[in-house]
């Protein structure tokens with residue numbers, strides 16, 4: 001059992017939790033993830049390690065409520081126990097030897113982007129954080145990004161916070177104004193990563209995207225997380241989750257990400273109904 | 281009774297079982313078991329024993345069954361195996377113990393597997409436990425993975441008094457026994473869980489949710505955590521794909537994914553959350569036991585199922601019993617058929633599979649008949665789901681993070697056949713991780729030999 005030590009609601013659909021998991025905390029690196037199950041009958045869901053504290057033995061996760069499991073997770077409180085929590089899984093972000101980078105995050109992807117930004121900042125790399133949200137109610141981790149990056153560019157679709165526009169608009173402007181990035185790292189919705197990748201390809205800037213396909217085991221056993229990179233099949237859980245964005249077949253990844261949509265919508269409705277019943 | 285024939289075993293009716301996940305084979309009752317046991321000649325020089333990778337005293341346990349003492353039979357079995365109820369069900373007996381049985385020369389061999397299963401099931405139902413170890417040694421041994429190789433090695437070491445901890449990556453111990461082999465061949469809650477509990481009762485600790493190579497490495501276990509020796513039984517879980525167009529479309533799965541969703545995550549049971557896209561018309565590509573299991577699972581989830589295999593029925597690597605069961609249940613076999621492309625609709629879902637017909641050449645030097653495509657024989661199989669069951673190989677997570685652990689060209693860990701000793705001192709390995717995807721009993725045999733070798737290694741170093 002893995003105790004929830006802290007719970008913090010970041011916005012109506014995004015929650016942060018700190019979990020007691022010393023073994024995971026000891027090894028965790030930015031870019032890696034964990035897999036958890038809330039209860040004995042639960043699904044295995046992957047979540048990025050948003051932060052960790054080796055001394056306290058804790059791991060922070062930030063999740064968006066999208067389906068049955070994340071809904072159930074959001075109904076758990078500090079003091080409750082998670083049934084399973086395994087990690088760290090996947091390859092860590094390669095942060096070495098870079099002088100200046102841009103990290104482009106979108107929506108809840110910013111939770112995944114944050115530890116990467118922080119790691120660059122701590123090791124003295126100049127890091128531009130470009131983060132985008134649909135509107136001001138959905139903004140997460142603004143303070144954290146500000147404190148842990150060289151510069152923060154906050155974008156929103158409707159202009160209700162930061163600057164109105166897409167993350168790609170900001171990135172393009174920065175590149176055109178002469179910023180020289182050794183690398184761009186992008187984390188967020190597939191469609192956003194696809195366009196970030198397209199943009200940086202035009203300018204010949206090396207780009208890494210963090211992929212989050214549906215996973216089960218996270219150990220390379222099921223092949224459910226596979227995607228095509230440079231014409232080859234890769235397993236995101238062991239080969240990734242980060243890959244060379246210019247080589248990723250984003251269209252295929254987008255199609256694969258819809259595979260369980262109808263099942264999940266049903267499961268989510270069921271969970272909601274169940275929870276409503278419990279409340280009554 | 282005809283002594284040349286096995287006492288028939290009761291099975292669920294094919295029409296009924298095609299729609300449920302209950303066990304297909306119902307096993308012998310006490311009377312049937314005694315009758316079958318009486319067919320065994322209790323040979324002095326029992327040839328059957330050499331056919332069993334863990335050398336069970338077969339006439340010894342069968343004699344107890346005949347005497348009406350199933351408890352005694354179970355005690356005999358427990359001296360050799362920690363998983364008799366599992367092996368009695370899934371061992372390919374026809375090519376092992378039963379193949380050598382003297383009865384088999386003139387008629388059918390003794391039904392050794394079914395008798396083993398009977399004794400083990402009887403013990404479970406009557407709550408008989410194996411004897412507990414009396415010795416205690418103050419030495420820690422780590423065992424990686426919790427499949428049959430690891431469970432056997434851990435159990436045997438615990439019996440010798442070692443402090444054994446199993447580290448398992450998944451949330452549930454058992455390896456392929458829980459995530460791969462389906463419920464209708466090997467019930468999880470009753471059979472597998474009980475035998476794992478018996479191993480735990482010997483004092484073995486099982487830590488789930490620990491991925492060796494990620495959560496902690498073998499070098500750390502030995503250098504920092506005080507483990508004096510390590511056994512690697514991490515299996516061969518990495519699925520292969522064909523590399524044909526359309527293989528990453530929605531509706532194409534590895535057999536491992538399809539089976540894991542259903543077995544480990546219990547997708548067939550509505551009270552569990554994990555979904556499965558079961559499919560309406562399913563093609564399973566391959567011809568091994570795993571292909572049969574995937575096909576029969578899809579059938580039970582309501583699909584019409586084809587097995588597509590590029591050689592002929594004679595070459596099918598699956599057990600005869602499983603092929604027979606699959607046919608009875610209504611699986612359609614397409615032999616001499618090879619997929620060339622998976623056809624995909626506008627939404628990225630499978631809509632069919634392009635195949636070509638094959639013919640077999642004369643046997644080559646290795647004795648295998650190579651399949652080659654027949655000219656202009658392409659056709660389309662209309663399916664909405666494809667399950668690739670082409671075999672698996674060991675995954676590199678442990679080898680890539682352990683100093684001095686060498687692999688062969690198939691990514692299998694190099695280990696001595698008799699001892700399991702790897703190229704790294706104090707580290708032993710066995711099962712699918714060493715020989716590639718094989719069988720439960722071979723994995724157990726390797727675990728057993730390694731336990732003896734680990735004991736010797738640690739005793740010599742005292």
Ligand SMILES: Cc1cc2nc3c(=O)[nH]c(=O)nc-3n(C[C@H](O)[C@H](O)[C@H](O)COP(=O)(O)OP(=O)(O)OC[C@H]3O[C@@H](n4cnc5c(N)ncnc54)[C@H](O)[C@@H]3O)c2cc1C
Pocket residue numbers: 033043045046047048049062063064065066067068069070071108111112211212213214215241257258259260261264265267268
């Ligand atoms: C390596 C990795 C790291 C991740 N890190 C985070 C994280 O830090 N924070 C976070 O909020 N989410 C993260 N995700 C996504 C997260 O795993 C899914 O949102 C979660 O599995 C949904 O579970 P559910 O049961 O609540 O929803 P489900 O009922 O499973 O799904 C609901 C909806 O979400 C979509 N969906 C399902 N799985 C995924 C997925 N893996 N990625 C994107 N959409 C999905 C479905 O298509 C469906 O429409 C990560 C995924 C991966 C693979």
Ligand SMILES: Cc1cc2nc3c(=O)[nH]c(=O)nc-3n(C[C@H](O)[C@H](O)[C@H](O)COP(=O)(O)OP(=O)(O)OC[C@H]3O[C@@H](n4cnc5c(N)ncnc54)[C@H](O)[C@@H]3O)c2cc1C
Pocket residue numbers: 219370371372424425426427428429430447448449450454455456457460461462490491492493513514515516517539569570573677678710711712713717718719720721723
């Ligand atoms: C669908 C299917 C049907 C089969 N049917 C039969 C049959 O009828 N009869 C038969 O004899 N054989 C059958 N087999 C084969 C048999 O199951 C295997 O040969 C046997 O289970 C191998 O045992 P093992 O102990 O070597 O490994 P496994 O059973 O594969 O167990 C390995 C375990 O190690 C864990 N692991 C892997 N890496 C790590 C890591 N880094 N850290 C921690 N843990 C790790 C895995 O999660 C797994 O639990 C079948 C296999 C499959 C897939």
Ligand code: SF4
Pocket residue numbers: 331332333334335336338361367368371373376377378392393396721
């Ligand atoms: S363990 Fe397998 S091979 Fe050995 S006697 Fe039992 S059924 Fe036969």
Ligand code: SF4
Pocket residue numbers: 319320321322323326327328329338339380381382383390392
């Ligand atoms: S060879 Fe056959 S008949 Fe002889 S002891 Fe073994 S099972 Fe019995």
Ligand code: FES
Pocket residue numbers: 214215216217218219220221222223224225226235236237238
């Ligand atoms: S999640 Fe199963 S192989 Fe990646």
